[in-house]
Amino acid sequence: MHYGSDRPAILPHDPFKAIVAPRPIGWIGTLNAEGIPNLAPYSFFMPLGNNPHMIGFTSEGMKHSPANAQAQGEFTFSLATEPLSHAMNVSSGAHPDGANEFALAGLTEGTPVEIRTPFVAESPAALECVTVSVEPLKDRHGRALNRFLVIGEVVRTHIRDEYIREGRFDTAAAAPLARLGYRDYATTDSLWELARPDD
Ligand SMILES: Cc1cc2nc3c(=O)[nH]c(=O)nc-3n(C[C@H](O)[C@H](O)[C@H](O)COP(=O)(O)O)c2cc1C
Incomplete structure (x- = not known):
C-alpha cells in the first residue's frame, strides 16, 4: 500500500504518528505574563544537538x-x-491561561537555577532552557502554517541522584514514556547495547 493526500478508507485514522514512533515527550513548563506556571506535553519534540544542547x-x-x-x-x-x-x-x-497545571496535576514545582520557570520536581530529570527562536513553519509552497517550532538552548540540567548509577543516567529505571499513534504509549524499561564498528 502507498498513498499521498488520498489516504484510503481502510485507514480511517492517520497512521503518521504511529509510523514515526516512538517519540519522546517534551513536558514543557513555561510562565505566563503574570508569572503563573503552565505545563503541557508536546510529542512533536526532539533533541536538536550537542554543544550547546538544544x-x-x-x-x-x-x-x-x-x-x-x-x-x-x-x-x-x-x-x-x-x-x-x-x-x-x-x-x-x-486549561485556560493561568490555570497552573502543576497544581492541577498534583505535581511539585522544582526550583530552577538559571531561569524563573519551574520544572516537575517528581521527574527523574529536567532541563532549563533559554528560548532561541519561535518560528512559524511553512509548507513546501512557502505558505505559512498555523504551526510553531520553538527551539531552546539548555542552560542547566537537573538529575535526581537516585537515577545516577555508575556514572550514567539510568534510563531504564526512569522508565520514560514515549508517544506513538492514536492513544498509544510505550515505556522504555529495558536497554541493549550495540558497539559501533570503530569503537
Ligand atoms: C502525549 C501528548 C503529546 C502532545 N503533543 C502535542 C504536540 O506535539 N503539539 C501540540 O500542539 N499539542 C500536543 N498535545 C496537546 C497539548 O498538550 C494540549 O493542546 C495542551 O492543552 C497545550 O497546552 P498549552 O496551551 O498550555 O501549551 C499533546 C498532548 C499529549 C497528551
Missing part, C-alpha cells in the same frame, strides 16, 4: 507553551515517565 517542540497553533516561551524567553523540559503518565495526561487538558 531541544525543540512544535505547537499546532499558538498555544500557551509557545506563546509563553516566546514572551518570557525561557521554558523547561521535564522527563515524562510511566509513573507520571496520569499527571502528564492531566496537564494536556485545554
Whole structure:
C-alpha cells in the first residue's frame, strides 16, 4: 500500500504518528505574563544537538507553551515517565491561561537555577532552557502554517541522584514514556547495547 493526500478508507485514522514512533515527550513548563506556571506535553519534540544542547517542540497553533516561551524567553523540559503518565495526561487538558497545571496535576514545582520557570520536581530529570527562536513553519509552497517550532538552548540540567548509577543516567529505571499513534504509549524499561564498528 502507498498513498499521498488520498489516504484510503481502510485507514480511517492517520497512521503518521504511529509510523514515526516512538517519540519522546517534551513536558514543557513555561510562565505566563503574570508569572503563573503552565505545563503541557508536546510529542512533536526532539533533541536538536550537542554543544550547546538544544531541544525543540512544535505547537499546532499558538498555544500557551509557545506563546509563553516566546514572551518570557525561557521554558523547561521535564522527563515524562510511566509513573507520571496520569499527571502528564492531566496537564494536556485545554486549561485556560493561568490555570497552573502543576497544581492541577498534583505535581511539585522544582526550583530552577538559571531561569524563573519551574520544572516537575517528581521527574527523574529536567532541563532549563533559554528560548532561541519561535518560528512559524511553512509548507513546501512557502505558505505559512498555523504551526510553531520553538527551539531552546539548555542552560542547566537537573538529575535526581537516585537515577545516577555508575556514572550514567539510568534510563531504564526512569522508565520514560514515549508517544506513538492514536492513544498509544510505550515505556522504555529495558536497554541493549550495540558497539559501533570503530569503537
Ligand atoms: C502525549 C501528548 C503529546 C502532545 N503533543 C502535542 C504536540 O506535539 N503539539 C501540540 O500542539 N499539542 C500536543 N498535545 C496537546 C497539548 O498538550 C494540549 O493542546 C495542551 O492543552 C497545550 O497546552 P498549552 O496551551 O498550555 O501549551 C499533546 C498532548 C499529549 C497528551
